Amino acid sequence: MKETKKTRRILITGGTGSVGEALVAAFASTGARVWFQYRKERRIAEALRKKFRAIPIHLDFSACFDLPRQDFDVIVNNAGINISDVQTHEVTTEAWKRSGLAVRWRRQLLGWLKPPTT
Numbered sequence: 001m002k003e004t005k006k007t008r009r010i011l012i013t014g015g016t017g018s019v020g021e022a023l024v025a026a027f028a029s030t031g032a033r034v035w036f037q038y039r040k041e042r043r044i045a046e047a048l049r050k051k052f053r054a055i056p057i058h059l060d061f062s063a064c065f066d067l068p069r070q071d072f073d074v075i076v077n078n079a080g081i082n083i084s085d086v087q088t089h090e091v092t093t094e095a096w097k098r099s100g101l102a103v104r105w106r107r108q109l110l111g112w113l114k115p116p117t118t
């Protein structure tokens, strides 16, 4: 029997950041259907939508948010804040907490994953 290849549904958080843009491009190049979350970079989000037919999701993880279940095959939980321009010993507690923003939402993000098939 011929196997049908299903299009993968991918969610990338922080899609408008430097790492996120590269992730959107890389997954889109595989033929996957790509959704990406962003916070305020509407211009970059629009460019990604046009270039890769990727679907933007506008969400700020520092506020409460809700989304209907999406059944993604893969979630790349990349959103965060790049604090690499500061020396390690100069990173404030507040900045360090913000850098792990998306990690705090891990449980909710896992709820958007497609249940595994047996």
Ligand SMILES: NC(=O)c1ccc[n+]([C@@H]2O[C@H](COP(=O)([O-])OP(=O)(O)OC[C@H]3O[C@@H](n4cnc5c(N)ncnc54)[C@H](OP(=O)(O)O)[C@@H]3O)[C@@H](O)[C@H]2O)c1
Residues within 6 Å of the ligand: 013, 014, 015, 016, 017, 018, 019, 020, 037, 038, 039, 040, 041, 042, 059, 060, 061, 062, 078, 079, 080, 081, 082, 083, 084, 099, 101
């Ligand atoms: N770049 C590096 O060298 C490096 C090294 C080690 C680890 N990392 C980690 O890799 C991840 C991505 O890094 P990056 O350099 O791509 O960072 P970046 O360019 O600063 O991008 C951060 C992304 O997270 C989103 N974001 C920030 N605050 C948010 C919030 N409150 N709610 C929702 N989204 C928010 C931003 O959305 P908007 O732009 O739309 O606001 C952006 O898409 C981070 O977790 C970072 O700590 C990066």
